[in-house]
Amino acid sequence: MTMQAKEQTIHGVVPVEAPARRRFLRLTISRKFLVVFAALAFVGISNWVVIDSTLSQLRGATTLVNVIGSIRWTSQRIQLDTARVAQGRTSRAAVEALLDRLDEVIRTLSAGGSVLGFEVREPPPALRPSIEPLRQILHDYRVDAHAALDAIRDGRDPAVELEMLFGHGNEMLSHADALAAALSRQIVEIENQAAFGLYLLAILDLAILAAALLAIRVQIVQPLQKLTLASQRFAKGDYAIRTKLDSADEIGDLARTFDRMAGDIQRDMSRIAGNVIELEKSQALLRKVLDTLPVGVWVTDGGGRVIVENPAGQRIWAGAERSAVQGRGKYKGWWADSGKRIERGEWALERAISRGETSIGEAINIQCFDGSFKTVLNSAAPLVGPQGEIEGAIVVNEDITERQRAAEELRVSKELFQTTFDSxxxxxxxxxxxxxxxxxxxxxxxxxxxxxxxxxxxxxxxxxxxxxxxxxxxxxxxxxxxxxxxxxxxxxxxxxxxxxxxxxxxxxxxxxxxxxxxxxxxxxxxITSRKTMEQELIESRTRLRELAAHHDAVREEERKRIALEIHDELGQLLTALKMDISLLRMQSGADPEVGRRTGDMRELVEKTIRVVRQVASNLRPAALNLGIGPALEWLVEDFGQRTGIAYELNLSGGEIDLDDTRATAVFRIVQESLTNVMRHADAASVAVSLRRDGEALFLEVKDDGRGFDYEAASHGPSFGLLGIRERVRVLGGALTIDSGAGRGTVVSIHIPRISEGQT
Incomplete structure (x- = not known):
């Protein structure tokens, strides 16, 4: 909150003149008394002398009231403007002008003269004891005002000087109030004298005097009593008192002047109270700022004793001591750069007070009062008075312990990173x-x-x-x-x-x-070397697969050759042997022993022929020579006959024509799958499907057996599955095996066709 006081003057010092017509019609006190004089012609001269004397004294009292009011207003205005100079809202010249004005008023009040448009008579002896102290108070008041203005000019806190200024100002107001009280007593005396003179005149003409006295009481005495009572209450500090008189005579003018003066003084007192509140708020704000600052702040007097400190300073030192410069031995510190101890006279505070030296950001290591050690930036600056004397110092400490620790950790971290990076x-x-x-x-x-x-x-x-x-x-x-x-x-x-x-x-x-x-x-x-090894390994595996495929092809050719030789050579020999045995039996005639033996030989030869056929079929089924379809039909039928497992063969998609190598590979894949079913699946049925779809060939062998864990089997010693994978890879196909416990096994193979008639 800031004061929004407006410049004001006491308008009541000079009565406001009424327009000419209204002035002519006003029933002034003089005219009222002229009416009485007309009625009391025989006492007119006496009556005039008494009333004129009374009015003269009342005018003098009125002038003194205005002058005393001006003293009060000017004194309060000086206090207000001095405080406003600290806020930069007015100038020193304005305060000096007010001081000169106050000096002129008090001097005129003491000796008489013209001031503020009034002719002031020499004060009566009864008022002089109350006027003389004002001159001495004015001298002290001027000194206090100059001290406060000098403090403001030098950038110091003017609180002490303002306090003294307000004290002498209140003393001046008290003497002005005493002077007003004395003046009130004089006015009362004037009233009594006027009443007494009028009473003597009333004896001469009781009826007229009675009427005159009644008129005087109503028109003069009662308003004056109200004005006197209001003056007394105002002098006691009741600044809200008003006469509320609105008569069209001089008393009314005096009452209105008093009311306006009282209003101005009341507003000035309110502004002064507001300024005091603002000053207290500013001090509270400064205290709050100090309390919230993260750095330690101390303000010391000229002897180095701490007069103001903040909590951060207490935290940094773990409880700062309020000792003077001579007691700085309790504080222990070392220069951060050299490690040397800070001796007496080397502390920044001591140098600021003794030599007026300003120190900024000196890095020192300190031992706190709890025994801990910290690193702080220590700064100090002297507080210089208006005459250039050093009145104290302000010290600021910033705790940089954590900052230095963080900087050291950062340095170590950087070195560690650089070392790791480089090595x-x-x-x-x-x-x-x-x-x-x-x-x-x-x-x-x-x-x-x-x-x-x-x-x-x-x-x-x-x-x-x-x-x-x-x-x-x-x-x-x-x-x-x-x-x-x-x-x-x-x-x-x-x-x-x-x-x-x-x-x-x-x-x-x-x-x-x-x-x-x-x-x-x-x-x-x-990973260049690893990539080279991987490439070599891939090439080696490719060559091994090619070699394995070549070995399979050679083996199949050898099987084919052996099967053909067994079928053609051995089969023919056994057939010729069978025919010779038949001829021998026919030639033996009725010899039963020969017949029996030739019968056994014939049966043995037929059995041998069957074994030879079986061996030849195992080496290479003759059905393969007819194509993959007939070969699979023979294979599945033979499987069903040997195992008793129900079987189903499905050939779809048109004629499937494969070269001998690929037909043999497909045949061996189905043969190995059926062998696995027979050995491991414990299946009740098996279905074989070979389907041609455009340029692709799809083979599927499905059983309803117990299934198996394909992932475990693929990493184990399962040469059957390994053989199937390798044959599919040679064919350029893809193998998929879907199996699980209790849900059978499905072996699916996709082989793309390379060209018509050859897959």
């Missing part, structure tokens, strides 16, 4: 959001063949293989969008000599305090 066995780099290298360690430079200076002039995409740019850009986009915190990809980077360096790039995004992206940190691991 890492893998490449480490920092690059900005555009891919421009910011830092690169020696391992990365060695991996890529660039010097650090050369690498810092390049961007990551400039040394990345074109086929890997899109992949790397997508991962960076996901990290920047917050979808990934980090990523790792295989990347081909170009060596300075032009060859490709296979690497694993692990990247994380570094954010600032506001979580905005700053740069990327990446780790580059050279």
């Amino acid at each position: 890492a066995a893998v490449g480490i780099t920092l690059y900005d959001l555009t891919g421009r290298f910011l830092l690169a360690n020696s391992a990365l430079c060695e991996t890529l063949g660039y010097s650090e200076e050369e690498l810092l002039h390049k961007r990551l995409k400039e040394i990345t293989h074109p086929d890997d740019l899109a992949k790397a850009a997508e991962f960076e986009r996901q990290v920047l969008a917050g979808q990934l915190k980090h990523y790792g990809i295989e990347l081909r980077l170009y060596h300075r000599q032009g060859h490709v360096v296979w690497s694993v790039l692990s990247v994380a995004l570094v954010l600032d305090r506001e979580q905005a992206p700053l740069y990327f940190i990446g780790q580059v691991l050279d």
Whole structure:
């Protein structure tokens, strides 16, 4: 809250003149007495002398009332404007003018003269004892005002000087009130004298005098009593008192003047009270600011004793001592740069008080009163009085212990990072959001063949293989969008000599305090040798598969040859043997022993022929020569006959024509699947489906057995499944096995057709 006081003057000092017509019609006291004189012609001269003397004294009293009111108003205005100078709302010249005006009023009041438009007579002897102290008070009042103005000019707190100014101002107001009381008593005396004179005149003409006295009492005495009572109450501090007289005579003018003066004084007192409240609020605000400051603040007097301190200072020192400069030995401190102890006379406070020296931000180590140690920035500045004397000092301490500890931890962290960065066995780099290298360690430079200076002039995409740019850009986009915190990809980077360096790039995004992206940190691991080994392993596995496929083809050809030789050679020999035995039996005639033996030989030969056929079929079914369809029909039928398991064969999609190699592979896949069903599935039925769909061939073997864990079996010693996978891979197909406990097994194979008539 700020004072919004407006400049005001006491309008009641000079009565407001009425218009000419109204002045002519006014029934003034003089005219009232002239009426009485007309009625009392025989006592006119006596009556006139008494009334004129009374009016003269009343005018003098009125003038003195106005002058005393001016003293009160001017004194209060000086106090108000002095406080306003501290706020920058008025000037020193205005206060000086008011002091001169007050001096002129009091001097005129003491000796008489003209002031403020009034002719002031020499005061009566009864009032002089009350007037003389005002001159001495005015001298002290002027000194206090100048002291407060000097403090404001020098930037010091003028609270003490204002306090003294207000004290002498109240003393002046008290003497003015005493003077007003004396004046009131004089007015009472004037009233008594007037009443006494009029009473003597009334004896001469009782009836007329009675009427005159009644008129005087109503028109003069009662208003004067009201004015006197109001003056007395106002002098006692009742600033709200008003006469409320509105008569059209001099008493009415005096009453209205008094009312206006009382109103002005009341408003001035309210403004002064408001200024005092504002001053108290300012002091409370200063206290609150000191309490909330994070730095320690002390204000000392000229002897170094603490007169103002804040909680932060108490926290820093763990309880500061209110000792003078001579007692600074309780404070222990060392210079932060040299470690030397701070001796007597070296403290910033002591130098500020003794030499007027200002110290800013001196780093010192201190031992607090609880035994702990801290590092603070110590500052001190002298407080200089109006005459240049040092009246005290202000000390500010800022605790930087945690800041220094954090700085040391940051330094160690930076050294640790730099050491790790420089000595890492893998490449480490920092690059900005555009891919421009910011830092690169020696391992990365060695991996890529660039010097650090050369690498810092390049961007990551400039040394990345074109086929890997899109992949790397997508991962960076996901990290920047917050979808990934980090990523790792295989990347081909170009060596300075032009060859490709296979690497694993692990990247994380570094954010600032506001979580905005700053740069990327990446780790580059050279996997060129591993990639070379992987490539060699892949090539080796490919050659091994090709060799295995070749061995299978050779084995199938050998089986085919052996089967044909067994079927053709051995079969023919056994058939010829069978025919010879039949001829021998016919030639033996009726010899029963020969007949029996030839019968056994014939049966043995037939059994051998069946075994030979079975062996030939196992080596290579003759049905394969007729195509994959008849071969599967023979295989499934033979399976059902041997195992008793219900079977179903479905051939669809048109004629399926495969070359011998592929037909044999498909046949062996179905044969191995049926063998697994027989050995492990414990199935009641099995279904085989071979379907042609355009340029593709689909094979499915399904049973209703107990099923198995395919993942476990695929990593175990299951050569049957391994053989199926390898045969499918040779055919360029895809294998899918769906199985589970209690739900059977489905083996699905997809083989794309290469050309018409050959798959």
